[in-house]
Amino acid sequence: MVHFPKEPLYADVLRLGRIEGDIADLEIDGEVPAGMDGAFYRVHPDPQFAPRKPGDQFFNGDGMVTMFRVKDGRIAFKQRYAKTDKWKLENAAGKALFGSYRNPLTDDPAVAGEHRGTANTNVLVFNDELLAMKEDSPCLIMDKLTLDTEGYTDWDGELTLRTFGAHPKIDPATGNLCNISYAAKGSLSRDATYFEISPEGHVVRRAEFEVPYYTMLHDFSIAGDCIVIPVSPYSSDLSVLEQDRPHFYYDRALPSYLGVMRRDSDGSDMRWFKQEPGVCSCHVMNAYQDGSKVHLDTPVSKIGSLPFFPERDGTPFDPHLAMTELSRFTVDLKSNSDTVESIEKLGQAPGEFPRIDDRMAGKPYRHGWMITYDLEKPYNGPPGPFAGVINTLTHFDLSTREEQSWWCGPNGSLQEPCFIPRSADAPEGDGWIVALVDDHVSNYSDLCIFDALDVAKGPIARAKLPVRLRQGLHGNWADAGKLAA
Template sequence: MVHFPQEGLYQDVLRLVRMEGDIADIEIDGEIPAEMDGAFYRVHPDPQFAPRKPGDQFFNGDGMVTMFRFKDGRVSMKQRYAKTDKWKLENEAGRALFGSYRNPRTDDPSVIGQHRGTANTNVLVFGDDLIAMKEDSPCLTMDKLTLETDGYTDWSGQLTLRTFGAHPKIDPETGNLCNISYAADGDLSRDATYFEITPDGEVVRFVRFEVPYYTMLHDFGIAGDYIVIPVSPYSSDPTVLEQDRPHFYYDRSLSAWMGVMRRDGDGSDMRWFEQREALCSCHVMNAYQEGTKVHLDTPMSKIGSLPFFPDKDGAPFDPELAMTELARFTVDVTSNEDKVESVTPLGKAPGEFPRIDDRMAGKPYRHGWMITYDLAKPYNGPPGPFAGVINTLTHFDVVSGEEQSWWCGPDGSIQEPCFIPRSKDAPEGDGWLVALVDDHVRNYSDLCIFDALDVANGPIARAKLPIRLRQGLHGNWAAADLLEAA
């Protein structure tokens, strides 16, 4: 008999799904554009079994992958667990064997030394596979059509790292998967690696470097000739593992940093530019190079934005200071000072989960999207897990500074959007957005389709799901040509 703790992590807004299945033809309101031909993949944490102890982390749930296939104005759905080594061992045992988030000391003795990954953070079609990622473990491969799990990959022995970043970028010029890895040498280690993999599976770049302190190196950007890595004052120490406290804490005494390194170098040119104010950045919208200057666009908050990772000094969580707002960090790689040159606000609406037209990754760009907070709007549902209810979808024109938004209504919230180009050669931003809109009152989700440059007019169509999907993390679109069987 399964009994999950009576905690907010498993109730109301975060009620579990734990269901695999298929829907051949989802009910549609409106009209799906006939040109939309491909699949939207996304993933959410969804624990298979109740945790070994109360107080678990949202980020510790098993990965549940959803595929929405668009074709001929119709949408089908397929959902499967990412069957990691952890999932298989626990499924066989019929109970949880792995303990607290990133703390192997809390595991059952029978699984010591096994991969603890849950593959719950991001999914992306690359080469012949769907890859499912979580940054504290290797990369899992799944069948991109059936969602059946193949297993962890090391790219034929070329990439034997024990960790694999969850926010890879696809270089629009080469098609290479660009990514980082951190803490591959062991728990709390400062090592990091940058690597690139060709669409044929060849590792063509592999560079090691160190971060200023152990941290959650969750996202990064490519910027022309460079990679750009934001470091926020999330850290940890051995006492955290010994006392089984939340793995990360926010240390306001630490500086924030912006690392810049050439992609074609050996790592010796890595420079860390300091931002003394302990600003927090978890996700990257985009980065690009402008002469000797490198820009990084990211939602930024004045304190840690994740309430489940407490302040080191015990300061109470402040929802207002934790709100993230889009800003541009700029450094000059020829500067004699290792300081961030400027931090410039780019938008007014606070929000998170930034997305761009991925064909512009690493390039000067104009259009970006985030889900944002409109705190003036009413909300009828139960309390959410974060600083507020992310109830609005906002388009940011980072050139003109204009913003336009659509509010989802008083009963729910919006999950991360994903951009879909109208065609491979369509102008930047010409296409659609897809995003799950959750009804917290009636417990349903709609997969909504928007005109990407006219989000204020609301969805042009909705695929109406018979359930509400749990809050997801990240996902990506794969055009029809990428879905062809290998």
């Protein structure tokens, strides 16, 4: 019999779903654009069994993958677990065998040495397969149409790393999947690898380097011929694992860094540009080169923005300091200085989960979107998992510095948005935004579609779900061409 602890992690906004299923034709308010033909994939943590002990992490739940197939003005829903090695072993045992988040010392001895990944962080169609990813384990392959799990891949022996980053970028020029791996040599190791995989599934570039300290390399960006990796003062040590504390802590004594190197290098040219005092950046909007200068746009906070990873010295979490604001880091590759040249605030609305028109990845760009906090608006629901209620969708025009927003109302919040181009050759930003809007009072979710350059007018269509999907992490769109058998 399953009994989950009576903890906020499993209640209210974060209550579990644990549902696999299909709905052939969702009820829709409004009109789905006739030109939309493809699928929106997203994933959320949803543990199938209660944890081995209380006090687990949100990031430790089994991956539940959702597919919304959009075609001919209709939207179908399909949801399946990402059946990782962990999921299969625990499903056979009928109970949890793997312990705390990223802490193998807490596992049942029967699963020693097995992959602990949950594939709960991001999903992307690439090389005719659906990739389900979590940064502490290899890449899981799922069928892009049925969502059946095929298993972990090492890319035909070309990439035998035990970790695979959760935020790959697709180079618009080559179609290569660009990604990073970190801590592949051990739970607290400083090793990292940059690699590129061709559209045909072959590893065509690989470079190894070390980070300044063990940390969470959750996201990065390509920037023309370079990659840019933000390092925030999240770290850990063996005592954390031995005492079974939350895997990461935020250490204000550490600086933050931007790592920049050429994509065609062997890793020896990596430069680390220091920023003191350190600041926190978890997700990247985009980066690009301007002559010898490299710009990285990312939401930034003065302290750690994730309340479930505590301060190293025990300082209580401060929601005000943890608010993230869209900012631009600039470094100069011709400079003899190894410090960040400047940090410029780009946006007024604080928020997270930044997205762009992915055809602009690594290039100068104009349009970006985030879900943001409107702290002046009322809220009727229970507390959420972040520093506040992410209740607004905001479009940032980085050329005019204008912002326009849509508030979802007093009963809920939004999940990460995703941009869909109107056509392959449409101008930047010409298309739609999709995002889940959750009602925390009625406990339903709607998949909402917006005009990407006019989000303020609100959804042009809502696909109404008969359930509320748990808070998700990341997802991506695949057009009809990528869905062909």
